[in-house]
Amino acid sequence: xxxxxxxxxxxxxxxxxxxxxxxxxxxxxxxxxxxxxxxxxxxxxxxxxxxxxxxxxxxxxxxxxxxxxxxxxxxxxxxxxxxxxxxxxxxxxxxxxxxxxxxxxxxxxxxxxxxxxxxxxxxxxxxxxxxxxxxxxxxxxxxxxxxxxxxxxxxxxxxxxxxxxxxxxxxxxxxxxxxxxxxxxxxxxxxxxxxxxxxxxxxxxxxxxxxxxxxxxxxxxxxxxxxxxxxxxxxxxx
Amino acid sequence: xxxxxxxxxxxxxxxxxxxxxxxxxxxxxxxxxxxxxxxxxxxxxxxxxxxxxxxxxxxxxxxxxxxxxxxxxxxxxxxxxxxxxxxxxxxxxxxxxxxxxxxxxxxxxxxxxxxxxxxxxxxxxxxxxxxxxxxxxxxxxxxxxxxxxxxxxxxxxxxxxxxxxxxxxxxxxxxxxxxxxxxxxxxxxxxxxxxxxxxxxxxxxxxxxxxxxxxxxxxxxxxxxxxxxxxxxxxxxxxxxxxxxxxxxxxxxxxxxxxxxxxxxxxxxxxxxxxxxxxxxxxxxxxxxxxxxxxxxxxx
Numbered sequence: 001x002x003x004x005x006x007x008x009x010x011x012x013x014x015x016x017x018x019x020x021x022x023x024x025x026x027x028x029x030x031x032x033x034x035x036x037x038x039x040x041x042x043x044x045x046x047x048x049x050x051x052x053x054x055x056x057x058x059x060x061x062x063x064x065x066x067x068x069x070x071x072x073x074x075x076x077x078x079x080x081x082x083x084x085x086x087x088x089x090x091x092x093x094x095x096x097x098x099x100x101x102x103x104x105x106x107x108x109x110x111x112x113x114x115x116x117x118x119x120x121x122x123x124x125x126x127x128x129x130x131x132x133x134x135x136x137x138x139x140x141x142x143x144x145x146x147x148x149x150x151x152x153x154x155x156x157x158x159x160x161x162x163x164x165x166x167x168x169x170x171x172x173x174x175x176x177x178x179x180x181x182x183x184x185x186x187x188x189x190x191x192x193x194x195x196x197x198x199x200x201x202x203x204x205x206x207x208x209x210x211x212x213x214x215x216x217x218x219x220x221x222x223x224x225x226x227x228x229x230x231x232x233x234x235x236x237x238x
Numbered sequence: 239x240x241x242x243x244x245x246x247x248x249x250x251x252x253x254x255x256x257x258x259x260x261x262x263x264x265x266x267x268x269x270x271x272x273x274x275x276x277x278x279x280x281x282x283x284x285x286x287x288x289x290x291x292x293x294x295x296x297x298x299x300x301x302x303x304x305x306x307x308x309x310x311x312x313x314x315x316x317x318x319x320x321x322x323x324x325x326x327x328x329x330x331x332x333x334x335x336x337x338x339x340x341x342x343x344x345x346x347x348x349x350x351x352x353x354x355x356x357x358x359x360x361x362x363x364x365x366x367x368x369x370x371x372x373x374x375x376x377x378x379x380x381x382x383x384x385x386x387x388x389x390x391x392x393x394x395x396x397x398x399x400x401x402x403x404x405x406x407x408x409x410x411x412x413x414x415x416x417x418x419x420x421x422x423x424x425x426x427x428x429x430x431x432x433x434x435x436x437x438x439x440x441x442x443x444x445x446x447x448x449x450x451x452x453x454x455x456x457x458x459x460x461x462x463x464x465x466x467x468x469x470x471x472x473x474x475x476x477x478x479x480x481x482x483x484x485x486x487x488x489x490x491x492x493x494x495x496x497x498x499x500x501x502x503x504x505x506x507x508x509x510x511x512x513x514x515x516x517x518x519x520x521x522x523x524x525x526x527x528x529x530x531x532x533x534x535x536x537x538x
Contacts, residue, residue, distance in 0.1 A: 103252070117279040117297035119354055136279040140248040164293075 010076035030074035040084040047071040050154030053083045066124040066158040086157030088168040100183040103141035109172045112138050114165035121159035127152050131159045138172050146176035241314040243305045244272035247327035249475040256518025260504035261323045263516035275304045281327040298334035302362040303355045319365045325474035329399035332364035332406050369408050376423035384512035386425025393429040393462035393470045397477040424510040433461035438480040451480045452487035459498050469499040483523040499526035
């Protein structure tokens with residue numbers, strides 16, 4: 001049995017030191033198997049939260065690779081290092097006080113104009129977004145395009161860590177989505193209706209009932225809950 | 239309709255939408271369909287002139303790869319001439335195209351660097367729309383004119399990037415004539431301006447020296463006015479901003495200054511082609527419509 005397992009072991013180098021780990025683990029689990037414990041640089045472990053941005057090189061390859069550590073399988077000969085955090089300035093703005101007619105993205109993040117179209121951001125994105133092209137759209141103030149192209153961003157920060165022009169792509173995109181959401185996208189009617197209902201006190205009784213429950217009753221209510229379904233077509237957006 | 243690959247550039251999508259609207263209309267009038275490059279990036283704006291600065295040529299060359307792909311996919315009619323309207327984009331794109339065509343080592347390095355793209359083969363010719371018109375022939379342009387710009391005294395403003403440097407400029411930098419021939423072809427009256435290629439002040443307009451630009455506008459516009467011009471035309475969005483929008487500041491510094499409309503060349507072309515609804519006449523800072531109505535070139 002031990003021999004069989006031994007055949008499935010690979011060698012990875014974590015910050016330069018060799019470790020034998022079973023084949024088939026993600027980069028994150030390979031590091032944990034080797035004794036590392038993550039305080040930062042790990043989160044949902046399901047590819048959604050963007051906390052586990054990682055950098056690595058493969059055996060015999062010149063490419064400096066990037067990925068989410070929880071989504072990438074460790075391979076024999078990999079050199080690994082986990083990023084605990086990507087420093088990136090998020091400039092302060094009040095979304096209610098900006099003038100969307102101007103190019104807000106250029107105003108708050110003027111460094112976007114330093115883009116030389118090298119495409120390194122796109123190559124570094126674990127979500128396969130066209131990061132460079134949304135920065136290009138940001139340069140010309142196209143909020144809609146930036147919003148659509150960056151929608152699946154999980155803000156892992158790898159584009160920002162790799163950019164030679166020192167752009168903080170994901171903050172630019174977030175600002176674009178906020179501007180677009182507030183000033184340009186269609187108002188979600190069902191949300192307005194629901195806010196009205198809340199303000200009219202439609203749910204007050206229900207909230208009071210929940211507040212009076214003990215833990216056991218709450219759990220039972222949760223398990224038996226009705227999942228609310230929106231009527232078809234009644235989703236936000238266009 | 240012949241399909242040409244078309245590079246708009248950031249300004250035509252933003253501050254100079256009236257340039258793009260009138261450009262598309264003008265091309266249509268010449269049976270040219272402008273097929274916008276899918277996924278284009280900034281031309282590079284001001285490409286570095288340093289001999290060993292290669293990084294800033296990546297952006298323009300990437301756009302040229304797109305043109306190559308459009309031809310491979312049959313999206314344009316085997317047309318490797320890329321049509322550009324903005325003088326600045328034209329200048330930057332053409333300069334990079336020329337640079338890599340003459341320097342195989344540099345082309346190889348750029349191709350090696352852009353490892354997500356197919357190799358650029360160096361075949362794209364960057365053309366300003368005025369050059370395309372010149373190729374078709376200004377007499378042909380005249381034949382298509384529906385509403386000649388009779389009685390309109392128009393002065394051409396070239397600026398820098400349409401004429402320089404040598405090998406990139408579309409006409410004689412000291413005595414250009416292509417815009418004058420264009421005005422004549424549309425039935426307008428050509429008015430000379432001794433300052434037609436004097437720099438407008440360029441990027442000083444976004445820095446701390448707006449006054450310098452306003453003074454340039456004073457000199458350039460008065461150069462045209464002294465010779466009797468009603469309006470000026472240009473093909474550069476930065477010159478247009480400096481000569482059109484900056485007139486406010488010029489007026490503050492020089493109360494004797496009289497405003498003058500400054501239009502994109504495509505705006506007067508769309509007018510002459512009977513497409514005034516697509517000439518983007520609501521886009522200029524100094525409104526040309528009162529003048530055009532007075533000259534019976536516009537109704538209402």
